[in-house]
Amino acid sequence: MPRNTHAQSLSRRTVLRGMGTAVALPLLNVMSPTRLLAASASDGKPPLRMGFFYVPNGMHMPDWTPKQDGFKFDLPPTLARIADHQKDINVLTGLTLDGARAHGDGGGDHARSVAAFLTGSHPRKTNGADIQNGISVDQMTAKYVGDKTRFASLELGLETSAQAGNCDSGYSCAYASNMSWRGPTNPMAKEIDPGALFDRLFSGQVVKETKQAISVREKYRKSILDFVLEDAKQLHKTLPPVDQRKLDEYLYSVRDVEKRVGGAEKLRMSEDGVPDYPRPSGVPKELSKHAELMMDMVTLAYQTDSTRILSFMFTNAGSNRSYPDIGVTEGHHESSHHGKSPHKQDNIARINRYHIDRFNYLLSRMKQVPEGNGTLLDNCMLVYGSGISDGDRHNHDDLPIILAGGAGGRIKTGRHIRYQKETPLCNLYVWMMQQMGAKADSFGDSKGPLDKLS
Known part of the structure; x- marks a missing residue:
């Protein structure tokens, strides 16, 4: 970090350093347009981010x-769970994912719905090594803007990915378990x-942690x-005072998340109070946590501009997970x-509300982060939804889609x-790719950019 007495201007690339560790900073007011370098938008405004959140x-x-x-x-009952953010979202009705349809391939709507969700392609029906799909919108966009951040994109979820079977x-x-595709x-x-994601974001930034730092941190x-x-x-x-508050709030958030990651699994302690095994994986047993x-x-x-492109799968396609903590003991897929059946439809409605509650949590967190003349959420465009409409019909038209965030106005x-x-x-x-600066006139089965958004 530059040792200037008064930070009248600060590079967007500035990090906090110590013992081989580097932590990125949030967007501060003193990061003026002339010093934002390649990490900033060309007009000096906060960078625009895109994200895709899939439910099965x-x-x-x-x-x-x-x-x-x-x-x-x-707002209908499910969307009523995000009532606090009604002014921050658009509900999009009537959109279709043709690539998820059978087109002569018979069953497999669940797998196709995920494979096609971000690619718009019709995947080749195979359970062997000869898989064939299209490049996904997140990875296509990353080709244009991915070099402006440490991570061109992040692919996240709550259930592991599989590559065969x-x-x-x-x-x-x-x-069935991957919606982001770098290539066919x-x-x-x-x-x-x-825990692993936290380490990627904060332990290896710019310079990798030294062995000494890792050893000290794990021991104590x-x-x-x-x-x-x-x-x-x-x-x-x-x-200045406004940036001091931003820095304090950001560091508190990092510390809070780190504590909760570390507490996700109980540590076995030795007699001297030092953990007797390495840092836990950080995956809580409770799905909500x-x-x-x-x-x-x-x-x-997003806040640290570590990436501007992100995809997130709540569970894999056809998930039959039960949700006993909300009174659903039957499997999700079975209930869909x-x-x-009134009982099964009630199960599905409960699960839908459970998932959107998690998305509501994200929107609330992002709206609490001031950025530019608005909030972090104002500078994002986040797609939430599914590649299947009615789980009983397995139809791929009239999809449930939300577009959240203001996309920088x-x-x-x-x-x-x-x-x-x-x-x-x-x-x-x-439309989203064009807003991100990607040269795109078409994608998948598109007929042009979506209208009525601007």
């Missing part, structure tokens, strides 16, 4: 789709461990921030085939927008 098995659509269009619409009616598990035969495996369970504390104090003195830790990590990754939010039937979901991706 479709939705209970009567509890999802608003009846009114435009700005004045009532038969997971859905003859479709490879690679399709290259699925991008997800990181599901909050010291925070990463302990090593950069002196640098943080010196920087704090040079900042796991999800919230990962959402905290998403916020920090409801056959109009490019989106008029707070609306329910109803599109013409069979409007490609990929139209949305073309």
Whole structure:
């Protein structure tokens, strides 16, 4: 970190250093447009981020789709869970994912719905090594802007990725458990461990931790921030009051997440109070805690501009996980085939609300982070939804899709927008890619950029 007495201007690349560790900073006011270097938007505004959040098995659509269009619409029961953010989202109705349809391949809608969700492609039906899909929108965009951040993209989730096996009616598990594809035969495996993700974001930045730092931290369970504390104090003195508050709030968030990651598994302690085995993986047994830790990590990754492109799968395609903590003891996939059973439809509605509660947590966290003239959420565009509409019908039209965030003022939010039937979901991706600066006139089965957003 520069040892200037008054930080009138600070590079966006500035980090806090100490004992071989480096921690990135959030966007501060003193990071003026002339010093943002390649990490900034060309006009000096906060950088724009994109994210994709996938839930499996479709939705209970009567509890999802608003009846009114435009700005004045009532939130149905599922969307009512994000009522605090109604002005920050657009509900998009009528979008279609044609690549997830059978097209003569028979069963396998769950695997196809994930494989096609970000690619718009129809995956080759195989459970062997000859998988074939398309490049996904996140990876296509990363080719244009990925070099501006430490991580071109991040692929995250709550269940591990598989690269082989038969997971859905003859479709490879690679399709069912990966939605990000670097190329036709290259699925991008997800990181599901909050501890490992935390280490990627904060332990190896710019310079790798020295063996001495790792040894000390593991032995005494010291925070990463302990090593950069002196640098943080010196920087704090040079900042104006508004940036001092931003720095304090950011470091508190990092410390808080680190503590919760470290407490995800109980440590066995030796007699002298020192842990007798290495740092735990950090994956909590409770799904809600796991999800919230990962959402905290998403916020920090965007806040530090470690990446601008991110994908997140809540569970893999066709997941049959039960949710006993919300009163659903039957499996998710089993319940999605409801056959109009009131009990199973109630199960699906409960699970839908559970998932969107986690997304609501993320939106709340991001909205608490001031950035530029608004918040972190204002400078994002986050897609939340599924590649299946009604899980019983396995249909891929009229998808449940939310677009959250203001995209740096490019989106008029707070609306329910109803599109013409069979409007490609990929139209949305073309529009998003163009906002990110990617040269894209088409993607997948798109017919042009999605209208009505600006």
